[in-house]
Amino acid sequence: MGKEIPTRSEDYSSWYNELVKKADLAEHSDVRGCMVIKPYGYSIWEKMQQALDKMFKDTGHVNAYFPLFVPKSMFEAEEKNAEGFAKECAIVTHYRLKSDPKNPGKLMVDPDAKLEEELVVRPTSEAIIWSTYKKWIQSYRDLPILVNQWANVVRWEMRTRLFLRTAEFLWQEGHTAHATSKEAVDETVQMLNVYAEFAERFMAMPVIKGRKSEGERFPGAVDTYCIEAMMQDGKALQAGTSHFLGQNFANAFDVKFATKEGKLDHVWGTSWGVSTRLMGALIMAHSDDDGLVLPPKLAPIHVVIVPIFRNEEELSKITVEVDKMAKTLRDAGYTVKFDNRDTQKPGFKFAEWELKGVPVRLAIGPRDLENGTVEVARRDTKTKEVMKLTDVATAIPKLLDDIQENIYKKAHAFRESMITRVDTYDEFKKVLDEKAGFVLAHWDGTPETEAAIKEESKATIRCIPLDAPEEAGKCIYSGKPSSRRVLFARAY
RNA sequence: CGGGGCGUAGCGCAGCCCGGUAGCGCGCCACGUUCGGGACGUGGAGGUCGUAGGUUCGAAUCCUGUCGCCCCGACCA
CATH class of the missing domain: 3.30.930.10 (Bira Bifunctional Protein; Domain 2)
Structure with a gap:
């Protein structure tokens, strides 16, 4: 749409x-x-x-x-x-x-x-x-x-x-x-x-x-x-x-x-x-193709609650449960949005809050009221589970922590996979063109070499990592001796 | 600054080549049916066509100028 x-x-x-x-x-x-x-x-x-x-x-x-x-x-x-x-x-x-x-x-x-x-x-x-x-x-x-x-x-x-x-x-x-x-x-x-x-x-x-x-x-x-x-x-x-x-x-x-x-x-x-x-x-x-993915620690809204209802009566019954749940979560320091608009359908709201990256979504409808349950969806993995209403107060804080940790791990694994060590200039250019990411390579330490590499490859020295170990090598461009690898990349 | 593109309804676009009542989708408003993954029907509102000038009986459309924005590059956090 x-x-x-x-x-x-x-x-x-x-x-x-x-x-x-x-x-x-x-x-x-x-x-x-x-x-x-x-x-x-x-x-x-x-x-x-x-x-x-x-x-x-x-x-x-x-x-x-x-x-x-x-x-x-x-x-x-x-x-x-x-x-x-x-x-x-x-x-x-x-x-x-x-x-x-x-x-x-x-x-x-x-x-x-x-x-x-x-x-x-x-x-x-x-x-x-x-x-x-x-x-x-x-x-x-x-x-x-x-x-x-x-x-x-x-x-x-x-x-x-x-x-x-x-x-x-x-x-x-x-x-x-x-x-x-x-x-x-x-x-x-x-x-x-x-x-x-x-x-x-x-x-x-x-x-x-x-x-x-x-x-x-x-x-x-x-x-x-x-x-x-x-x-x-x-x-x-x-x-x-x-x-x-x-x-x-x-x-x-x-x-x-x-x-x-x-x-x-x-x-x-x-x-x-x-x-x-x-x-x-x-x-x-x-973020992904469905929209933002926000870390809970910076998300303006931690939990959005979407009621599923057909009429006023259902909504008011749901609201009673939601109010209790929302209060518990708010008292624990979380920002909760109860999206009780009757002008949008649930599916629309799901998509909208996903686009906005809200980490956790709760959906609660008549079926849940009967069973004392709620559907919990997490934005980072897009997985859903049904849990007892009584478990929400303890489960959500854990879930938010887990999301925070999970997206860090995911980003970290990706970052690690995007660091490539190269020892020749040909390899260097190949990696930049075919894979991109960070390239760890030896550099002779001169501004001339840095400028030449930048001119030819569009990659710049992002930094000399603080934890870069001493390692004897040869500059990929000039062949002159180098004592440690530096981090190259094309950059924003 | 160089190259490309675009300015037409709130948003996204078509119409322009070949001048003749300004259109489509989404959104918006009303009513009804819907409501567990982006609803549907019916009716409706909404546009000085970026801007200035020119050509013409007549310009969104052709010509000239001008302003703005976006994208790609050089520069940069």
């Missing part, structure tokens, strides 16, 4: 696009490259925010908010960072419109309202934040500063895709300042671990932790760490990054502190972020 989506094998790309729209997650806005995140999609993002925010607080961070606008001179202070983002910045040049004398009823930019200094719409906030930190920091006693902000940023991308890459997106960016290099590095790694834990425990999405090559590093960072995930079409997706900024921003913004010894030193920094891109990752990690 009206809500079918293409299958993944037919056309992965339109499967994704249609799923995002049909599942009511988001839609294109009238503004190029921007999207409207719809209530159902936004509630998943809110779940992500809640979980992450707690993890940030638990590791000692606090939230703050910095401005959207960054004066151009401030933005350009850290040169590498500025250069890196320059070509995708939106710029505010004027502050007023006026009616257009040549076009009644229309407005025009008032040429008399030109800003003395242009304002850059933040593509990231290091500049405004470090210029602020300069005022906040005098002594080692002011350190560390552990601040996070939830915000929107704008990057004028040439090509956009819902959630994966939009001109404006939502994210969080942590910005910390420390007295020592070690402390900053530890923070960088700690937050990488927070992201990895979030991805695996909440999103049920296995990730590989690693370090970016020089070519893929965040502009202005000394070192960039990342988590990389594998999507069902064999393409990699960077799901989060954590940067050790060294003293680069402290140097650029002249942020110094008095040490215990009474000397002046520049502050050490980190920054780290994840964005609404995670929504794309979540969708592409688990």
Whole structure:
């Protein structure tokens, strides 16, 4: 009927696009490259925010908010960072419109309202934040500063895709300042671990932790760490990054502190972020041809209850049972939706809630009332069983845990099956073309080789995995010696 | 920025080549029958055909301009 989506094998790309729209997650806005995140999609993002925010607080961070606008001179202070983002910045040049004398009823930019200094719409906030930190920091006693902000940023991308890459997106960016290099590095790694834990425990999405090559590093960072995930079409997706900024921003913004010894030193920094891109990752990690598959820990609705009834009387009898059951589940902390619409038939509701990825569906009809039973269907495996009404309270929590675990295991098994070790360039290209996924191969460590491989194969070095064992080998491209394998893939 | 495609009812599309009363499916509204996997019947509402101009007796259709969006590539989280 009206809500079918293409299958993944037919056309992965339109499967994704249609799923995002049909599942009511988001839609294109009238503004190029921007999207409207719809209530159902936004509630998943809110779940992500809640979980992450707690993890940030638990590791000692606090939230703050910095401005959207960054004066151009401030933005350009850290040169590498500025250069890196320059070509995708939106710029505010004027502050007023006026009616257009040549076009009644229309407005025009008032040429008399030109800003003395242009304002850059933040593509990231290091500049405004470090210029602020300069005022906040005098002594080692002011350190560390552990601040996070939830915000929107704008990057004028040439090509956009819902959630994966939009001109404006939502994210969080942590910005910390420390007295020592070690402390900053530890923070960088700690937050990488927070992201990895979030991805695996909440999103049920296995990730590989690693370090970016020089070519893929965040502009202005000394070192960039990342988590990389594998999507069902064999393409990699960077799901989060954590940067050790060294003293680069402290140097650029002249942020110094008095040490215990009474000397002046520049502050050490980190920054780290994840964005609404995670929504794309979540969708592409688990969903199937029938629609979304959401991990219970991020699902806006855990259990949907569909009554099967022919008339008011039946519905009211069912409602009595459902109310009891729903209360028990809600008291246990689960979100329960009783879909008692009489305008849609059960089959329609089944399909709709499957499309929306609700982990568990209960169906209860006259037959169940007689038998004291309920039909329980799980979204991940699409299996159904009939259970006693009295068992629901204990069975559902277990079932939800099981679903959470099962989709993680499934994604993990898939990810493992999509890691291929190769030792020659021919093999490398063959795997990318015929199988895709991650490819573990030796690399000589030079940007030239990395660039050449990227140019020829479209694959990039996703990361140098943190757990990569020392292993002598030869670079697949140059034949030069290499001490460990790095992770290549074509990526989103 | 290069290549391709599309703007016609809320959504998806046909009509355009060959100008002549604007159509189909879904959705929507009403009523009835239905209701354990996307119901059916009957009746009904809904469109400045993206936009500006031109050709013509007459333009969704032909011509010119323009705006926007989507997809593929280069760039990127």
